Amino acid sequence: MVYGRITGKIVIIGFTAYLSFFATLGLQRDESVQINSQSQMESLLKIEKEKLGCDRNIEVKLLDPLDFFFGGRAQAVNDDKYRITIKRGSSLTTLRHELYHVCSGHLKSSSNPLTFPFYFLKYLFWEEPAAEIYSLTGLKL
Numbered sequence: 001m002v003y004g005r006i007t008g009k010i011v012i013i014g015f016t017a018y019l020s021f022f023a024t025l026g027l028q029r030d031e032s033v034q035i036n037s038q039s040q041m042e043s044l045l046k047i048e049k050e051k052l053g054c055d056r057n058i059e060v061k062l063l064d065p066l067d068f069f070f071g072g073r074a075q076a077v078n079d080d081k082y083r084i085t086i087k088r089g090s091s092l093t094t095l096r097h098e099l100y101h102v103c104s105g106h107l108k109s110s111s112n113p114l115t116f117p118f119y120f121l122k123y124l125f126w127e128e129p130a131a132e133i134y135s136l137t138g139l140k141l
């Protein structure tokens, strides 16, 4: 079906444009403060948590830049403890991005495997853009 193929192509083009937009925003991270030590990251976390009004229990971990790891990562260790991992040399916007995921409750919605397809769409079209917009502009959506 030609109609189906064309629709498929439009969806793929739209999706690629959408992802490229956020990849471009990501490049601007290089202009902000670089995080180079564990203690620097811990004091930045404290400041950024206050800005967000976030009192969650969060530990931060800095990885060697040679570790195979892309950007930053936020995860729930258990019901009331979270971990943010970023690479040494990453920017403050990376930390802000991951912190926003934790403090806005984004990680809780991923815990139920039955709702995974819904979660994935929510992550892609709401949580990820919201975290990116916050990290770059300070705007809380």
Ligand SMILES: [Zn+2]
Binding pocket: 097, 098, 101, 127, 128, 131
């Ligand atoms: Zn994210």
